[in-house]
Amino acid sequence: MSKKDLLTILKELENVIGSLALDIWQNPQIAYEETYASAAQKKVLSDAGFLITDSIGGMQTAFYAEYGKGHPIIGILGEFDALPGLSQSSKPYKDPVVENGPGHACGHHLLGTAGVETVLALKELIDQGKVSGTIRYYGCPAEEVLSGKTFMAREGVFDDLDCCLTWHPSTSNVVQNYSTQAMISIKYRFHGVPAHAAGAPHAGRSALDAVEIMNIGANYLREHLADGTRIHYAITNGGQAPNIVPDEAEVWYYLRGSDRDQVEDMLSRLHDIAKGAALITGTSTSHELLANCYHMLTNDTLDILNYRNMEDYPMESFTSDETAYAAILRKSMDPKLIEASRRQLQLDPNDILPTKNFYDVKLKDSTMPGSTDVADVSWIAPLASIGTTCGPIGTQVHAWQATAVFGTSIGLKGMHYAARIMALTAYDLLTEPALVEQAKAEFAEATSGRPYQAGLEESILAPGTERKEQLI
């Protein structure tokens, strides 16, 4: 058995897996509603003989599929949620399939399906007696609201993993050896007294006033926070009409920082601001914590393994048709963003679909703006992630261009390459126990004295089940 045989197995899976990814792309569903993708993946995996554990933590779309027995247990993380309002055909100009409908602008149809491809290939090796151990694919809902994996983690489903691998669609082939921001998502609600805004304003207590005063307080708070922190908010309920003093109002906050302690400190200060706004306006306030995810912990052992496999098994070139499509798509993108990406990756101006690999060791411990619930798993088991080229340089995820290109052969090529690298790295881990031990020793040192703690209390339930609010 050589890695070449593994690549042959993967090649044979490409048609079926490519169809599965496009099927999910054509049936996009947003966070916690991904019934189509979840069912489609479960069917393929159970037909192949995987044992499915379903509805983890009461979330109907969360599952894992397992094959083999004993250690090492290698996890592959998948996702499948789409984004609201980003419906788009695969045409290289704006062309929504459903006006304001959801679309796969973050490529999670590729992300999850690559994981299915990886574990199906590894299963063949187990069947042939070439490797032993357990492989486990996790179908994780709701990455876009940063909470699916945190609810799964609270159920303990990642606890026995020896190592974990994942990836994300990108515009280059890159070892993601950098951290992401810890993040809290929270809604504050204010409760006042309604009144006729002209006839009896003195009888009213405005919940909207409280929201506005809270936002002023939060904006003054910014000056006294560490560099690199982020606060963003949206008013999600500001009352019904100008002539009614609003008795209910709501504001939704995201807090981000370089680690969990920093974000939780920001949260306690924001709670005080909410209480102050309620006191000033004669209203009361409550909050609902929606997500609380960690910053990412990287693992050099696994990153180096991924990079070695990327270098040994480079991505094939894109065709002239794919390059021509990418060139048209780029015309709708911001030239400054394209240029910034090109410089960062030191690419030739004509290299719009790069196939070379990037691993900058200096990025270790730097923090990329943005957050992911993958980070929670990185504090439970040694974890590594890569990005692969699924669209031209300059493509921004969460924009229609991403939905378009991720639904073409360009996206599929990047997906198959990610599956290949994850399978090759998993093969290394399944055949060389010393590598698993090395990754685990590195993880144990990094987390020493800092065991994983779920950020959401047991009383907080995933959407679709009844939520409980806390009065403050």
Ligand SMILES: [Zn+2]
């Ligand atoms: Zn996203």
